[in-house]
Amino acid sequence: MQPVTLEENAYHEGAAALPPASQLAGNLSGEAVLGRIGPLLVRLARSKQEIAAAQSIRYKVFYQEMGARPPAAGALEERDADRFDAICDHLLVIDSSLPGAEQDRIVGTYRLLPQEEAAAAGGFYSEDEFELKALVARHPGRRFLELGRSCVLPPYRSKRTIELLWQGIWAYCRRKKIDVMTGCASFPGTVPAMHAEALSFLHHFCAAEGSWQVRANPARYMPMDLMPEEAIVARQALFAMPPLIKGYLRLGAKFADGCVIDREFGTTDVLVVLPVEQISDRYISYYGAEAERFAG
Known part of the structure; x- marks a missing residue:
């Protein structure tokens, strides 16, 4: 992504209060690492301080x-904070080679909202824009x-970081028995x-049916x-896509009617x-093989 972002529709309610550490959403926050590539690892936030650090990266x-x-x-x-932060899991990319406290080593983040948490809160974030x-x-x-x-600090915007995020998401989906991923891309x-x-191109060739x-x-x-x-040149259309949307297309994603x-x-x-x-099977094999050992 231009920066690496999967931005949603957003309505913000200011800097919403963070949940107590004992109430972090998803009940996975204290569990093990979800992926690792070299000095970079991906796991869920384990404290209010780590969520605040992720919000600071999003703001930047x-x-x-x-x-x-x-x-x-x-x-x-x-x-960058809203009321959904208190009910989401916060996936963090951490550079273990950096000095300082753990929250100072966070270089990327992705916010995850499982269906049961959304239902308890009155709905998904994206419902403000889509049906x-x-x-x-x-x-x-x-x-x-x-x-x-989703966002990653500029020095870490690389294929390796994207792969690590997807490794973490896949392990998370396996743990939580997720059937469908959705969300807004920008x-x-x-x-x-x-x-x-x-x-x-998305409308004519990639519509959800x-x-x-x-x-x-x-x-x-x-x-x-x-x-x-008939006027669309596929190569040109794909070249013009934000990288995150290209990534979703490679995985086999479809898109809603209307922006x-x-x-x-x-x-x-x-x-x-x-x-x-x-x-796509080849991506299940690619991400799943390494993520499988983190999914237990």
């Missing part, structure tokens, strides 16, 4: 680097996981026409079919729909 990337507009409380504390509730209702036997707020800017070919079909909320719906199918403009974050958002059973 989203607000200071990408130019999002922080709410007053977030700007004062220089943290995700209807999608979940059509699959009562499936366990959904919402991914979001194009920079608030003018969909600037990404006409890429958005049109059948029982996986989902739309942007009517009040926020913006069309993605900005070019006719949404997020003016606070200055992005154009699309919704990813990725049933685990549809992940």
Whole structure:
């Protein structure tokens, strides 16, 4: 990603209070490492201090680097925080070679919201932009996981870090018995026409179909079919995609009908729909083989 981000639609409520360490979401926070490549490891946050450090990294990337507009409380504390932080698991990338306390070694983060935690809180974060509730209702036997707020500090934006994050996510999904991954991914800017070919490619060739079909909320719906199918040059469209969206495409993800403009974050958002059973076999083998030993 331009920076490495899977940004969601965001409504912020200031720097929300952090949960007590004993109440960290997901009940996996105290467990073992979820992945490791060289000096980098990935695991879940284990303390309020580590969640605060992840929020600080998000602030640096989203607000200071990408130019999002922080709410007053977030700007004062220089943290990107909202009410969902208290119910999410926070996946952390840690560089064990750095000096200092463990929270000072955090170089990347990804926020994970399992379905049961979302239900207790009144819904998923992405429901503000997309009709995700209807999608979940059509699959009562499936366990959904919402991914979001992904960011990595500039020196660590490499293929290795992305692989480590996916290794951790795959181990997490195995532990939590996740069936479907979803979440918003973003194009920079608030003018969909600037990404006409890429958005049109997603609409014509990568749309979620059948029982996986989902739309942007009517009040926020913006069309993605900005070019006719025959005018799209696939190579050009893929080249224009943010790297995170390319990554989802490689895994076999599909996308909702319609995009949404997020003016606070200055992005154009699309919704990813990725049933685990549809992940390409070669990526299951690639990420799963190493992640399997961390999934127990």
